[in-house]
Amino acid sequence: MTPTADHAPNVPLEYRGAREAAGPLLVVGGVEGIGFDALATVRLASGEVRRGLVLEVHRDLAVIQVLEGTAGIDPDTVSVAFDAHPLQIPVGEGWLGRVWNGMGEPLDGGPPMLGATTRAVAGSPLNPTGRAVPIDPILTGISVIDALTTLVRGQKLPVFSSAGLPHFELAAQIAVQANIAGEQFKVVVVAMGLTHADAATMRDALEPRAAAGELALFLDTADDPVVQRILAPRVALTVAEYLGFDLGHHVLVVLADMTSYCEAVREVSAARGEVPGRRAYPGYLYSDLASLYERCGRIRGRAGSVTQVPVLTMPANDITHPLPDLTGYITEGQIVLSPEMHGSGLYPPVDVLASLSRLMRKGVGEGLTRSDHPGIASQLVAALSHARQVRDLAELIGAGALTETDQRYLSFADAFNSVLVSQGTGESRSLEDTLDRAWQVVSELPRSELTMLSAADVTAHYRGDETKADDRPADEPPERADVPATWVAPDTGGQERRG
Amino acid sequence: MSNPTAPTAMADDRPGPGRVVRVNGPLVEIEGLDQVAVLDVVEVGHNSLAAEVVSVRQGLLTAQVYEYTGGLRVGDPALGQGHPLSARFGPDLLGGIFDGLLRPLTGQPLWLSAGALRQTGTRRQWPFAPAVSTGTVVAPGNLLGMVPTPSGVDHRVLVPPGTAGPVDWVAGDGEVDDDEPIASIGGSPVAISEQWPVRAPRPVRARLELSAPLLTGQRVVDLLFPIAKGATAAVPGGFGTGKTVLLQQLVKWCEADVVVFVGCGERGNELADALADLSKLDDPRTGRSLLERTVVIANTSNMPVMAREASIHTGMTVAEFYRDMGYDTVLLADSTSRWAEALREFSSRSGELPAEEGYPAGLASALAAFYERAGRVTTLGGEEGSVTAIGAVSPPGGDMAEPVTAHTERFVRCLWSLDRDLAYARHYPAVTWRRSFSRDAQSVGAWHASEGRPAWARDRARAVALLAEADRLAPMVELVGLASLPGRERVTLLAGRLLREAVLQQSAQSVNDGHCTPAKQEALLELVLALYDRFLALVDQGHPASAVEEIDTSGVVRIRDEVGPDDAAGVERRRDEMLAALENWK
């Protein structure tokens, strides 16, 4: 045997009968020359054909995870053929404007995707030296996101939500509205584990963009086999990488709901009898999620970009749960949705203080969005943080005992919600509109409180009254005791830009 | 550049081929391969993927593969390489970026599919100037010659460990190839690059006591929790608390000759950002690009998991290699938790009995062994050098009791704990004084005294006490209200806030304040302490605390950003102005 000889057979090897079928797994015996992670074609006695991936080869055994599950498989009559290679799919623009299932099969009655160019769905790691630093914004038309947690091309910015919150609506709104002025923009949506009702709503919401040939939808519903859910994001990201890095489009990938994806991983892991980790998720979940989330970015010398917005529901609204925790450890910030805000009827219910876009600093400001953007963002977050303390204080001592300045912070917070945050699910706002609203909100505060904004910006945009709020009773503690005078919002370059 | 697993022996000397009998992700089992020891490298499959043997049981080898194993089959060949996992250490390391096995990533394919990194880069010629002549008797660690590099960190070619005797022959002044012998010693050829097994610590003559600090330019570290050259530190913190930013500030500003940064299972975008920053910034001490003193090892989270496991050892060996040349080196690893998880992933696949949270029982000793490789030493050649090791820790759910954090805390000399509440309030760096320590504060204080800064230790002690006292008082304010506290305590609260805001906060994005020299650090701390004293005096004289609290201190908080990184005089002027204004107060 010489290391250079090519042993890869061109014809798939076919085996009749399996040792064992259970849950997602099929164990085939007596095999030879089967590659790890190879594609398997499983033929039932009924003539039905299923697909699977080889999870392990051990002497003459091959363990296969069957994408459609093993329900209905009789081990005695099933036959299995193996490809020489891991799963590949055709790539190209033909995916756009269509609806597919998690394996990339048509759900819209159209023809299957064909094409001469194929790529392995597992993808390959991008050489870190080939990456370009993400810069330049993507606008979502959603004020609170564009103003305060700006999405940057090549970033991965998840939405952390809870059961019952409108995260699918928000995901769909982002998918429909996201754009870059004057550039080709494509969207790939992967819906995982959705109920049929949610899936139908999602499909309808995305229809206009799909009809324009700008969007591909991969739809995996709650009753689809779990293994398909594991494949769906990989198929979608393979499509997106080709559109972005080979064809030079700016591509946004929305992955919802990653919680369903992780549960599928856990289910397969349990079926294999693997050692469970935190909350019974397998220990390799971090690497597994990274193998998805890292498939985005920009490449030096190439035009396009791949940006990800994964959406996940935090079990029991617990941000320390392994799913948001592992996601947060991989992604570049987070947009957190708040049940309280949703409860008070606000859409989108984004908890600004818990949210952060780590790459925003690179995406906003002069020549990117608007020169006053970094300053106004820092100022809004700082003021909001103080307003929250004032509200707590007001609960203790009563709103009447607040200084006039602090009362202005309370009206600022109200205006923040009603003028800036609150928005319709079908409403897309221009950046100008969003930033003008931001100034309208900030103008609720006395001019003297705007310490994070340059004098020039204040002169140009401030619309509040000019009363100097020096109304503090002499024996009161100094206000803003806990908010540093040089409070710097992250990623907006507060220090450098303070003028 | 040769492949790190490339044989030094000829192919026919190598054991094998054996036969793959099991593939489960990165785990393979091999039969029929004799004369292979645990930790030896084997190449598996037709793409010759590098793997490392982790156990041998009755002729069955278990190995971890450093690449994606898709397509690997039962029956595929496996060849023993006859040596443990090694890398080649040469003058091309500085300014370079490598994967976990020290294979250069520059000039390699954009997509790193399995086997893609095998191609060797182009060989380079280096200028060599001999320092010995034929006949000189040399021992390990002796200087054979120099390779001047553009970075100013000259590459010293040393007699490798285990080689000694008279110099039979040495090359003259001139250009030499990476692997071409430049001397022969007692019959053994020596090249400017050296092959070394990365899991084996490089030998030293003696370990030395720690004293001088590694100045980092970060005030919370240098003033409160200083790290000595040759010491170890861990930076635990939940996601988004600022581990990467802090480590990258150290990469940029710490006063080391050589910095090794290991991106271990973290983000690709961050690495691209760090590289871009480093090539733009100049070393304030040498005026040269910071990248030229830096070695980056990048095994991002989507790169093969087992190479991530190796990357920590590879990085440590690079640091030791420069230490042996007599340099002060720093190894930064972001994040050691990802490395521990790679250990866990493999042990669980190989069916090892799990200990705490699924980690292998050997986790604690693996962590201890890693941090033990740090130290200040006398090298074999009699030089003084050091490796300072600093690791980020990413506790799941921010739980500091989890195994990696809990074990690491025991083995390090400094702990810089990052606190979610501080990060949430945008107090950066979010190092909490409540859960951090430095076991070298005393010796660093003595060093400062010997450098003519006797006040350092006293000021530090006052700062620590002030933070603790302010923390003790804060909950009382919530209970009884500020107005019911005695004047001196209200002033303590005020000074505590000034200390946090004017001294401890330091934005990495600030042009003037991203790093800070010891003189400016001390000036800032003394500014706050001087005001504290004056405020105490004012209340003692009978002024109401509320009036003292009304004093405009925004100039105190802003001065750090208003003056340059080494402008201690600017800070002192602000102090004098403030004190003078208070002289005639009321």
Ligand SMILES: Nc1ncnc2c1ncn2[C@@H]1O[C@H](COP(=O)(O)OP(=O)(O)OP(=O)(O)O)[C@@H](O)[C@H]1O
């Ligand atoms: N010293 C600092 N100065 C300014 N901003 C900071 C500083 N430290 C942290 N930040 C802010 O916090 C964000 C997150 O920091 P960082 O990426 O270092 O977190 P991390 O602890 O490494 O998180 P993860 O575990 O997810 O990698 C940064 O993007 C930045 O906005």
Ligand SMILES: [Mg+2]
């Ligand atoms: Mg980090």
